[in-house]
Amino acid sequence: MNWWRRLWTKNQLEQRLAAELRFHFDHQVADNIRAGMSEEEAHRKARIEFGSMDAVKEECRSARGTIWLESTLQDIRFALRTLRKSSAFTFAAICTLALGIGANTAIFELLDAVRLRSLPVPNPQELARIQIRNGNGGFFLSLDDYDVSHPLWEEIRAHQQAFSGMFAWSSQWLRLGEGAQARRASALVVSGEIFSTLQVQPVAGRLFRREDDQPGCAAPGVVLGYDFWQSNFGGQHTAIGSRMVVNDVSLEVIGVAPATFSGVEVGKSFDLAVPICALSVLHRGDRSFQRLDYSWLIVMGRLKPGWTIAQASDHLSAISPGLFEATVPTGYAAASLERYKKFRLEAISARNGVSSLRAQYDDPLWLLLGITGLVLLIACGNLTNLMLARASARQREFALRLALGASRSRLIRQSLCESLLLASTGAALGLALAGALSKSILYFLSTEGDPLHLELSTDWRMLAFTATVGTLACAILGLAPALRSSHIEPGAAIKAAGRGLTTAREGFSFQRVLVVVQISVSLVLVVGALLFVQSFRNLMTVDLGFREKGILLAFFDMSRLRLPTGQIKTFKRELLDDIRSIPQVQAAATTTNVLIGGGMFSLGIRAGAVDDWSRFAWVSPRYLETLQIPLLAGRDFNAGDTETSPKVALVNQTFVHRFFANTDPIGKTFRTSPEPDYPETEYQIVGVIKDTKYFNLRGENPAMSYAPASQDPATWPSSVMYMRSSMPLGPLGAAIGRRLGESHPQMGTQFRAFQTHIEEGLIRERLMAALSSFFGALAALLATIGLYGVMAYMMVRRRNEIGIRVALGASRPQIVGLVMKEAALLLVIGVAAGVAGSLVFARTAATLLFGLTARDPLTFLAAAVLLAAAAALGSYLPAQRASRLDPMTALRDE
């Protein structure tokens, strides 16, 4: 029989054992009677000879070799019974643990998805991203400082030797379908080698090959993302070979990417992929994607066997001069080109894909993980206190069992068993909870304009993390009571229980330490919460320098109107006049650059001896009025500023400070340095405006200059408009959209409230403020409950003492004072330790803060006062109860 079968047939075994011994006993009795004894004597003799039947049974059981398992099962059953008996405690403990572990796991899950997980392709450690070392510093028209232009990508591919395969990609929105059914689809624009380099296999049809991406491809195919295939083609293989209309061009579906492949960027997915060469077809012959000064591609490669990232980086750096020399853009000033030629390439590991999320959320997520970890610590502290109290109440039971011969290890095991049950149930529930929590955080972070798609699946890292957290929680919970119970002196405990007048101090000291730790940790969290909330409030209320409320942003795409270049400006002017004629629109103006998060555009500026740069945008007249930017001197643009009139500009205070040393600049001139599409031009300053925020809410306001839209040298077939209205913006946008849909059905229009646009840039800050204040409040609450619990427990232990004090004439306030003094001491030590901890915490959070220093003294004071108030409340209640103690009941009561 196997040991486990014995375990399951334990009842039968027990019966057999009893029967076997009984058989022996009965035979003995029968023999004794045969030997001439009376029946009574025979029984007595046999019993004496046999000894203790139970002792023999126990020996036999242990000889069976399954005793350890049986007693463990017994311990678990016993623990279950004890926990069931105190169901309120069990419920509270499991809920606390599930929440704590769940929150930790959820944050870890996000961190895992954003940062730790490798790309789901074979050998991801061989992948590298090739980029310009330290970025291009805003040199080009670039999506990102580290991106690469198409000609440069072709040069790299032609000359590198470190990679066995390379590919370039970017993402953009394409229009899917025709007419009223048209909608946006997120597309990957990829070079032909992407799938072979990543070693991704199709689930249907075929994926792109290098031949699919040749210059001038007339009939490019399209590869579908798995989810898009499922939702639009029902996962049918008939999709292959069918045609779909993308940007008014009919493309053939050639294949479907596997479900695991959602692109190379973390947090993004794609509906369809098209080869780079398709762009000129999709954008009506526009070949600007091949421009030398347009950086928009992310280049990645798979290392040849034996090559390391560092070697590849050195190799790329060595061949850089030739590559950049061969791709020098035209139209720039000579000095700029010198800078261009000095750029160097480098390779960095792309094992985890590329991610803008990572840079943005790395610090916040680690910080949140720390915060949730501390909350769990406080929660465990509370539970430990409760477990200790329960252990003390059972001290006599333990003492009795020790006296009866139970081993100390058995007692420890039993008490660990209880915490193990609590922790594992809590961890299991926490794991289930984590999925929902992380999904809601993700939902919170996703915006309409920037949807997030993270693969939030339970992987081994997450399970290992949960198990570790659960084990730690179990150890914290179980160890203290277990050690306590094993130190019992049975004799003393049985005699002393409940009768001592004053209790021994050492029994409490551990609980006191726990409370001090809880107070200090929760102070850290409260400080953190206050810092983040204030920081968020500062950002929300920061003076932008312009009005964002009641402003509707409109984006117009006129590329499908096929206007001749000469007519674009006229069309834009007429469109603006049309919008202005709507009675609900109080003011409207166009710009080439949306403020806050809308991109950056700068030009080199020379004014007198000063050679520097300034942000630059071309705006229509009444721009200042629409955004309510104060004009400090001079005049606004007007209808007299035309394409042919003298070039004029408005500049801000920082511009005046930087180029004119704060002297009156009106009437003075400056020259821009040339860039492609933007030839060198001399502008005369006609007005000075107040500084405004530009791209970011943080940091200094940059030098800024505006020129009239009529004098914009570039004519893009798109436009951005600000409209001010006192009407609700949603309906207004819808009404304008309908109106324009009738007059210009071919024009793409999109509306957003300017305020929403700005606030979406603050999601990270809002997340930190919301979560840290939630956890901070939770921590303070838990610490208060902890203090209350310990004080209440001490009062119970000191009933006799307090009873005597009252009997001897102590007044109520004296008793309250006695208790409060005790609590105050714990509070002071806790706060002192907490301030020290908070300083460390605040230093790590410093980069995420805005408008206050990490050591903001008021914040620290407020946190301490808040916590002290909560703690005072927590200890006043038990003190109050103690002072009402009737000495007679207290003393009579055992």
Place this chain on the structure above:
Amino acid sequence: MNPSKSDLPQGTLDLLILKVAILRPIHGYAIAQRLQQISRDALQVQQGSLYPALHRLENKGFLAAEWKESETGREAKFYRLTAKGRRQLRAETDNWQRLSDAVALVLQLAEGESS
């Protein structure tokens, strides 16, 4: 206690049980009786040692057990020596023989010297 009864050295009980069980399947009470009988009452096995020993030997696979009717018509647990137990018995017997010879030798020599 009868002073003529000897305490069994550690481990010898297992050997004796295996030896008694070699002839035919036998139940616990009969084993105790046989040991007492063969040793002419010199060995009286305590139930407190006998049954744990039986269970231990069964657990190790030296004995196999079976419930069947005893001579009195009552169901009893009969122990039977397994092939593995037979090998063990042989090894243990050799072992015991060597040990007792060695002890006897030492005792004789020591006697010879002292006389």
